[in-house]
Amino acid sequence: MPTSAGHSFSYRKLFDVVAPHYEARIIRAFGPYAASLVEWAAPQPHETFLDIGTGTGIAARLAAAHARQVIGLDFSAPMLQATQPAPHLAFVQGDAHRLPFAANSFDGVLASFGFNATRPQKSLKECYRVLKPGGRSVFQEWGGLHPLDQLVGEVVAPYTVEDDEAPSELIALRDFLDDDRVWHEDLQVEEDYQEFLAELGFINISAREFAPLKLRLSVEDFIDYKTAWTSQLYEFAAMSPTVQRACLAELENRLYRHADEDGILTYDPLMFRVMAYRAG
Numbered sequence: 001m002p003t004s005a006g007h008s009f010s011y012r013k014l015f016d017v018v019a020p021h022y023e024a025r026i027i028r029a030f031g032p033y034a035a036s037l038v039e040w041a042a043p044q045p046h047e048t049f050l051d052i053g054t055g056t057g058i059a060a061r062l063a064a065a066h067a068r069q070v071i072g073l074d075f076s077a078p079m080l081q082a083t084q085p086a087p088h089l090a091f092v093q094g095d096a097h098r099l100p101f102a103a104n105s106f107d108g109v110l111a112s113f114g115f116n117a118t119r120p121q122k123s124l125k126e127c128y129r130v131l132k133p134g135g136r137s138v139f140q141e142w143g144g145l146h147p148l149d150q151l152v153g154e155v156v157a158p159y160t161v162e163d164d165e166a167p168s169e170l171i172a173l174r175d176f177l178d179d180d181r182v183w184h185e186d187l188q189v190e191e192d193y194q195e196f197l198a199e200l201g202f203i204n205i206s207a208r209e210f211a212p213l214k215l216r217l218s219v220e221d222f223i224d225y226k227t228a229w230t231s232q233l234y235e236f237a238a239m240s241p242t243v244q245r246a247c248l249a250e251l252e253n254r255l256y257r258h259a260d261e262d263g264i265l266t267y268d269p270l271m272f273r274v275m276a277y278r279a280g
């Protein structure tokens with residue numbers, strides 16, 4: 001809903017804003033997860049893959065090193081502008097709710113955190129439609145909140161500006177994030193994934209919530225990654241420089257208590273890892 005000043009937020013805008021610094025600030029955390037998902041999906045030299053919500057194309061690029069052809073799809077033009085060319089790899093702008101591909105097109109569909117801004121009734125149905133019979137969908141989405149993610153939210157909250165002082169675009173963003181949590185409402189535990197995918201016709205479904213990797217990130221890099229997302233960019237931009245500095249100093253101080261003697265944090269968030277097949 002647009003605000004009185006005409007501002008509105010959409011999922012696409014959330015990602016458009018992040019795109020210019022995604023490779024520099026987000027990939028340090030997302031890259032290892034994409035690599036480990038692609039390893040699990042094990043694309044083969046005769047196979048074609050689609051990577052939904054490809055972003056700057058990290059999983060697609062890794063898959064293209066093994067597969068015959070990979071297409072990375074994203075609805076954010078700025079994300080696609082940040083992709084790099086590679087052999088066997090193409091990018092397409094499109095919406096996961098209406099995939100611009102014929103039925104039975106792909107041996108595999110990947111999504112590394114590419115679905116959580118979509119409505120699963122539509123996006124997972126589309127995923128099934130474009131898979132060839134016997135093809136596999138392999139994706140990951142966030143599980144329960146990690147203590148370090150929770151800490152960042154708790155530290156930043158008291159420093160954020162009140163609604164009556166916030167710019168209208170920040171209000172629009174807050175309203176949007178409060179109201180629109182579609183994916184997580186439907187898919188909260190492993191059984192939800194099992195049931196949801198089975199209803200769409202998927203078979204041999206494996207859905208597991210666990211922490212597949214322990215990332216080691218410096219406190220500075222972790223803060224840089226966490227504050228790179230649109231909501232934090234907007235919250236920090238609305239603070240005065242003095243408040244911003246105080247907030248970052250407290251964040252650093254609190255995170256150092258969780259770091260080792262070299263200032264390195266161990267970050268091992270839970271996620272759902274899912275593999276499911278289209279009936280042959």
Ligand SMILES: C[S@@+](CC[C@H](N)C(=O)[O-])C[C@H]1O[C@@H](n2cnc3c(N)ncnc32)[C@H](O)[C@@H]1O
Pocket residue numbers: 011012015016030031034052053054055056057058059073074075076079094095096097111112113114115117118
């Ligand atoms: C969290 S990023 C993940 C990007 C990439 N897969 C990675 O691992 O770095 C989610 C991506 O999904 C895209 N996305 C979200 N909703 C989408 C939709 N409905 N259709 C197409 N892309 C979408 C966003 O633009 C964004 O690039």
